Amino acid sequence: MKKSLRILIISCIALLIGGTQTTMAQADDWQTPVMTLGASLTNSQRQGTIDVLSSKINNRNFQQVAVNGNTLVQYLNPAGADFTSNSGVWSSALIEKTSRGSGINVEILKYNGRNNITTITANQYRNAALTAGISDANIYVTSATPIDGSGALAGVYAAFAQNGEQLNQSQVTAAQDEMGTLSKINNQNQGQNGYSDAQLNNAVAQAKRQMAQIGPNITVNQITNIVNNTINDNHLQNVITNNQKQQIINLMIKIRDSGALKDNNFKQQASKVSSIIKDNAHAIFNKVNTPENQNLLQQIWQNIVNFVSGFFH
Numbered sequence: 001m002k003k004s005l006r007i008l009i010i011s012c013i014a015l016l017i018g019g020t021q022t023t024m025a026q027a028d029d030w031q032t033p034v035m036t037l038g039a040s041l042t043n044s045q046r047q048g049t050i051d052v053l054s055s056k057i058n059n060r061n062f063q064q065v066a067v068n069g070n071t072l073v074q075y076l077n078p079a080g081a082d083f084t085s086n087s088g089v090w091s092s093a094l095i096e097k098t099s100r101g102s103g104i105n106v107e108i109l110k111y112n113g114r115n116n117i118t119t120i121t122a123n124q125y126r127n128a129a130l131t132a133g134i135s136d137a138n139i140y141v142t143s144a145t146p147i148d149g150s151g152a153l154a155g156v157y158a159a160f161a162q163n164g165e166q167l168n169q170s171q172v173t174a175a176q177d178e179m180g181t182l183s184k185i186n187n188q189n190q191g192q193n194g195y196s197d198a199q200l201n202n203a204v205a206q207a208k209r210q211m212a213q214i215g216p217n218i219t220v221n222q223i224t225n226i227v228n229n230t231i232n233d234n235h236l237q238n239v240i241t242n243n244q245k246q247q248i249i250n251l252m253i254k255i256r257d258s259g260a261l262k263d264n265n266f267k268q269q270a271s272k273v274s275s276i277i278k279d280n281a282h283a284i285f286n287k288v289n290t291p292e293n294q295n296l297l298q299q300i301w302q303n304i305v306n307f308v309s310g311f312f313h
Contacts, residue, residue, distance in 0.1 A: 030164075030165075031097070032061055033057050033060075033062040033063070033095060033097075034063045034064075034065055034094070034095045034159035035050065035054070035063065035064050035065070035092070035094045035095075036065045036067045036093045036094075036095070036152070036155025036156065037049060037066060037067065037092045037155075038067055038088075038090040038091055038092050038144075038151050039066050039067060039069075039088075039089050040068075040088035041090060041144055042144075045144035045145070048111065048144055049092045049111070049142060049143075052110075053092065053094040053140055053142060054094070056096075056107070056138075057094065057096060062094065063159075063162070065155060065159055065162055067092070067155040068087075068089055069083060069085040069086050069087035069088070069089065071089070071158050072089065072150065072151060072154050073085060074154075075153075075154045075158065075172055075176075076150060076154055076176055078169060078172070078173045079172075079173045079174075079175075079177050079180070080177075080180075081150070089151035089154075089155075090143050090147045090151060091116075091141065091143040091147050091149045091150070091151040091152035091155075092141070092142060092155065093139060093142075093152040093155045093156050093159070094138075094139070095138070095156055095159045095160075096137060096138040096140075097137050098137055098138055100136055101136065101272070103135075103136065103269060103272025103275070104126050104129050104134060104135065104137055104273055104276070105137070105139070105276055106122040106125040106129070106138075106139045106140075107122060107138075108122050108140075108149075109141065109142040111142050111143060111144050116142070116145055116146045117141060117142075117143055117147070117148070118146050118147060118149070119148035119183050120148060120149035120179060120183060121186065121201075122141075122280075123198055123201035123202075123277055124178075124179055124182050124183060125139060125149075125153065126201065126205075126276065126277065127178060127182065127204055128153060128175040128176070128178055128179045129153075129156065129175070130266070130270055130273050131175040131208070131258070131260055132157065132167050132168075132174075133168055133172075133263065133266075134156070134160065135269045136269075150179075153176075153179070157172055168258065168259060168260075170257075170258040170259055171255075171260050173258070174251075174254045174255050174257075174260065177254055178251055178254075181247050182200060182201065182204065184247075185200060185240070185244045189239055189244075192239055194235060194239055195236065195239045196281065198277050198280070198281035198285070199234040199235065199236055199284065199285075200234070200236065200240075201277055202234055202274055202277045202278060202285075203230040203231050203234040203236060203248075204248065204251075205271075205274040205277060206270075206274050207223075207227050207230045207248075208255065208260075208270040208273075209270035210226045210229075210230070211223060211252060211255070211261060212266045213267060215261060216256065216259070216261040216262050218256055220249075220253060223249060227245060227249050228245070231248075
């Protein structure tokens with residue numbers, strides 16, 4: 001009886017140790033950055049892409065994930081894309097998990113001295129990753145040929161899945177809708193005085209943060225007010241059209257309905273995305289916050305305050 005009990009105890013300990021080792025191995029795996037490589041790259045382009053991306057992690061070890069047409073179909077088609085298993089993929093990415101609370105940082109890297117990501121901006125990648133449920137990561141993107149960059153984002157989703165972090169498909173779909181909406185609005189406003197991609201994406205990130213403060217039961221009216229306020233806060237009220245504003249409101253409703261606001265980490269990550277956007281474009285935000293660009297009524301009020309204050313000196 002004692003011998004049987006001893007064997008049982010030893011077996012349980014071995015099982016616990018084995019389970020612990022498995023858990024640690026999975027954690028260690030995700031500590032290794034993941035490189036997603038477009039399956040359509042030639043051998044030369046593939047090596048060039050590896051060289052560009054691995055330079056950001058000092059050429060240390062990384063996992064590899066091949067991204068092909070099936071990957072695009074799996075992650076992007078639910079949002080309305082029409083990729084097939086034969087679709088080509090050239091854009092690639094490197095994902096490096098970072099410490100808790102560090103936020104989502106995205107950098108588009110040049111390939112042979114040229115930025116070949118033609119449509120998606122770094123800020124759009126940041127906001128889409130946030131909506132999809134990604135947190136605390138450095139994401140580096142490049143392409144050997146001019147391409148919109150969708151394959152790289154699908155690769156990011158696949159990298160998380162490879163490491164046991166299946167993202168909510170509803171959030172991924174909302175993220176893809178967001179990517180398309182913001183890219184379209186950005187293209188429509190390119191070259192307009194008082195507009196930048198950073199302002200638009202900061203307004204969206206701020207809206208997400210404020211929505212998360214209210215929670216998943218936020219109403220359409222509350223979302224509308226938040227979008228209006230963040231557009232004004234980023235001095236885009238004279239640039240963004242009513243139609244574009246409604247597109248952003250509809251997008252925020254989709255994000256609410258995706259379940260993203262149920263994540264307690266979402267608000268913090270949205271705040272970090274906003275901070276990173278501002279830090280990377282501080283010259284733009286310093287300019288839009290000058291007195292010349294303030295609302296006329298604000299300027300008039302400030303002049304009145306200054307005038308009245310003068311009597312008390």
